[in-house]
Amino acid sequence: MGEMHMGNTGEVAKITSKDVLAAIYRMCDAVEENKGYLCELDAALGDGDHGVSMSKSFRAVRDKLPSLEGKDVGTILRAVGMALISTVGGAMGPLFGSAFLKAGERAAGKQEIGLDDIVDMFIAGEEAIVARGKAKVGDKTLLDTVHPAVEAIKEAKEEGLSISEALRRATGAAELGMKSTIDMIARVGRASRLGERTIGHQDPGATSAYIIIKAASMPYL
Amino acid sequence: MGEMHMGNTGEVAKITSKDVLAAIYRMCDAVEENKGYLCELDAALGDGDHGVSMSKSFRAVRDKLPSLEGKDVGTILRAVGMALISTVGGAMGPLFGSAFLKAGERAAGKQEIGLDDIVDMFIAGEEAIVARGKAKVGDKTLLDTVHPAVEAIKEAKEEGLSISEALRRATGAAELGMKSTIDMIARVGRASRLGERTIGHQDPGATSAYIIIKAASMPYL
Amino acid sequence: MKKFINDPDAVVDEMVDGFLYAHGDRIRRLAEARTLVRADAPVKGKVGIVTGGGSGHKPSFIGYIGKGMLDAVAVGEIFTSPPPGAVYEAIKATDGGKGVLLLLGNYAGDVMNFDMAAELARGDGIEVEQSIATDDVGSGFKDDKSKRRGVVGEFLIWKMTGAMAERGESLSEVKRIADKVNQNTRTMGVAISPCTVPAAGKPTFTLADDEMEVGVGHHGEPGLRREKLKPVDEIVDMLCAEVISDLPFKAGDEVVTLINGLGATPQLELYIANRRLFKNVTDKGIRVYRALVGEFFTALEMAGFSITLCRLDDELKELLDAEAYTPYFTQAGR
């Protein structure tokens, strides 16, 4: 499957709905590969199920993908969002699900998207996560991965960079953001009850957000 | 405690109620010492509690002993029997309890007993165990210890031997009897459900019967 | 041994205290012995239902004291039969003039202690009968089923016998029901981890990480054989095959099925087992009248479960569905 859905590489100016579908396949693979790792991270801070929830959610996503061949980007992303909120639930369903739903609204009807669209979609995704989870940057959640990624891609657009370069920057910022959670004290979610004992552990949600952003950007890195 | 209640040693012709009390103290000590060992034996064949039941039962016996100073042999043995059937229950309460009760009946009112009495008491004890448990010799129970001991002491009496020699023989026969259970298949009790798998394991009840007979006879051996 | 206890030798006494703090409005302890009875015992004109046995099987036995089930329980040490005195006091406290039925499992200790108690009570002129449970197929003895252990089938005996007694039937009629339920009931269980008697301090058996004990007793007694652990569907298939062929249960029979958790096995797993049990039974053309799932008769913290089938007729169905009010089984008529 991996090979088939690798999509374009090198400097690109447009991304097709086919590329987006390929990106989603890569996300599914990446989540599955990291299932055990994500559970371990969650065992230190929460209830140890994060990898399991993510894996089940993205298996449900994968099941939807064949029926989405040829659909526009908005339809694809909304379907992904619906699969995420319909199947497993957990904390990830509403957070990632809302992000994909809102991002999908911005790409409604489009067979091709440019960097403008992508930035719009990133912004919408972050807004959805904030609206749903009411967390702030620094609270040790997936927002600490998502927010710097969004800032980076916005800047890249302002600087007039290519899609590839913008995604490269976003992925780099996401990675730094993910790592920044190691030193943070969790302020929301299950982990928040551990207070200072959360210092030294990387947040599982922040990690899966990075895994997803990286998998999406892979061919462009 | 041990020293104080050791009773007579060497060849004796009579046993006093004081000696009997001392013998009971020794039984209590011996059972307590072997608690763990008896549990281990029972774990292989049954539910692993034999040492615990024996220990609890004989602690209850020990609690009664101070009030029995100066009482006749019959009273002492019946009190031991009552303590055994009143406290713990288990399989041992009724079996050992009935044995002591019946043996006590034979020694009612006596401050001193001779070999004739002792043989009578052994016979009564064995009868009580058979009546209560309905086991046969060879069924892999405490009867396989008790029966050869009773036969040995009867013979010793017929041969006109001393109490000491008679108890020596009884203890020796009890030990052989106990060991003979290793090769037997359990026919009654909890262990009987294991059938052939009981071969190779020494019966816990047969073992505690030996421990008791040996502790009683100790100063005469 | 990792347990929430104080003195290992005091666990049963302390448990009884704690039990009475919770259920003292309906159950009281006798002064004369460690025997618990219905607060309103003796119930006039009703056969007294007395049972008892070793502790460590919660909710059995004391959790089933109450209207429609048990009148009194003689409480033994962990896995150890109670002494005759405790049973004798139970008999005296529950004889409402129609006699008392002793219900017990088939264990040498229980049989002897209950026998002694019955002798004592008969000496007082109280009518006493006994019925001994032998439902455990896992204890072997295909040729002489009367030698088998009694296990969780006892719960079904208590339920239906208790209902019969509550109706005011005679001692012989009540005993007939106890024997009838026993004759129609078969159980078999498996364990994947042992339990530890507090005063002994060591597990009753050890199993490798991939092993299970098939036919285990509810005190950790070895069963029929050891096998590799399998998916639960296969385990249930195996247990069903042994249980169904033993009576045998046949197409057209109606049964109550019972899945009993032995202690540490989550209810989630019991329900997964129930799913397969239902399939096994109905595939054979046997009708499931009721399906009970839960912890009815445990073995401390043993991980494992058993399945039970009990063949019903109209008489037993009515008794099974009759009202019961006890700490662990309440049924307000159906």
Next chain:
Amino acid sequence: MKKFINDPDAVVDEMVDGFLYAHGDRIRRLAEARTLVRADAPVKGKVGIVTGGGSGHKPSFIGYIGKGMLDAVAVGEIFTSPPPGAVYEAIKATDGGKGVLLLLGNYAGDVMNFDMAAELARGDGIEVEQSIATDDVGSGFKDDKSKRRGVVGEFLIWKMTGAMAERGESLSEVKRIADKVNQNTRTMGVAISPCTVPAAGKPTFTLADDEMEVGVGHHGEPGLRREKLKPVDEIVDMLCAEVISDLPFKAGDEVVTLINGLGATPQLELYIANRRLFKNVTDKGIRVYRALVGEFFTALEMAGFSITLCRLDDELKELLDAEAYTPYFTQAGR
């Protein structure tokens, strides 16, 4: 991982099947989602009581569906909040014209998924309110108690709120009771061995042979601290001190106490704990109106227990004692 399961990813679906084979006479599954409802839902003229959450807590949540308690439960994966759709279907299936109250524990996933469901249902014109349980003192937050986890206190909320709804009271009145019970309830627990989520395959934590986790969450979340295991009386003293001082409960208060086994801890030990709990509470001049002991809200096969105190007034006493008919809690009035 030694468990009686088949496919680790199918445990919840298979459990639901097995559950319905046992309780299908009173509980049914919706076609639209993995949501279980009272067979007679929606009950006209009654506020619908809907809850849900991750699985693995049996008998919670589905064991409490029935008259006098819950109308519907949205069933999540093990320890994972159910999706909005399952909650939304629960709301639609139980609205008897007086609106629906959502009862949930304070977990980010549950809060978000229930929020989304409430939004969807309100869009359909159904009146929906929420009440979020936060009884776990072990989750810290002395300064902002609204951030605490909800644990077995939820059982008490379901019981009393369900009774209030059964009376035909309005949605706001029923919600008032849920909030009131929550405000008056405090819980704290300890664990001595972990549990394993089947799909994860590994225990959620590890403890040394002589250690316990104090303030553990019912998914194995770390608690306030680790300590050496102590005699249970000392553990209960410690838990009582924290729980009593937190509300605080005071001399003259009347309470229902609850000891909840987390899975593998034998009931014997829970009753030993209850003995000491009773002493702690009454020594403080607090009156024990009722004492509940058992497994109400487990964490798979975790070994551990919690103690809960809930302050009662006449209104709550009546609701606590009201009739209830569910698979795991039946009470025919008292």
